[in-house]
Amino acid sequence: MNAQELRDKTPDQLQEDLANLKKEAFNLRFQQATGQLEGTARIKAVRRDVARVNTVLNEKAKAAAE
Incomplete structure (x- = not known):
């Protein structure tokens, strides 16, 4: 995933992606x-x-704060 793809998403979608990535990171650490x-x-x-x-x-x- 690159930054341009992420910039096209809404903040809610980004929060969802972040939660999924953190779950994946946890699972990878557990497997390791x-x-x-x-x-x-x-x-x-x-x-x-x-x-x-x-x-x-x-x-x-x-950007939203400005």
């Missing part, structure tokens, strides 16, 4: 702790996606 995780690169990708969503949400909040 139990030794079941095979693709460790997915953890990094999910963390970056969470950061992107938070960045776009902050941009939208700042």
Whole structure:
């Protein structure tokens, strides 16, 4: 997911995406702790996606405040 796709979404959709990504990150950490995780690169990708969503949400909040 790239930033432009995220900017086209509404804040409600972004909040939903953020919740889903955080759930996925939790599940990946749990799998890693139990030794079941095979693709460790997915953890990094999910963390970056969470950061992107938070960045776009902050941009939208700042634009709405102005």
